[in-house]
Amino acid sequence: MDLEYVVRSFLLDNQRRTLLVKHHENSPWVLPWGHVEKWEWLLEALWRELKEELWVVCRPIWVITETSDSQVQPEPLPVSIHKTTYFSHEKNKEVTKLEFWYFSEVQWDVSQLNAEIHEAKRFSFAEIGLMSPDSDVFQSTKDILLQNEDLLDLIM
Secondary structure, X not given: OOEEEEEEEEEEOOOOOEEEEEOOXXXXXXXXXXXXXXXXXXXXXXXXXXXXXXXXXXXXXXXXXXXXXXXXXXXXXXXXXXXXXXXXXXXXXXXXXXXXXXXXXXXXXXXXXXXXXXXEEEEOHHHHHHOOEOOOEOHHHHHHXXXXXXXXXXXX
């Protein structure tokens, strides 16, 4: 089994709206995401993909735990890690991906889109909560955002 690594991020602005993208006109809204190359760290892949697809630079939101150990370096932690398996018609085989989901801040609007992106738009948490699962937005996106809303209250 080939395991692919993927990074996704909720790109949040100062009004706590998150950026979602559509890859095709009739596809659901999804978080910006990309594959991690074999030579990359997770955050390097996230920065590269967001710059390539959306022409934005983000700053991951750090979830810091208190420690008295001065040797411990805080790192941005994913808010979710999960494995997905599905049949890829393009590859004609079953594909398994390990996905790392982050919260990131971005201060400006997307002005340019890569050819892979059909549309990009910011949504409030309330708007995402009202979307139809899997037709308007993937259920996993709604679940992870709503499950972590309290965490965002602490760190933003």
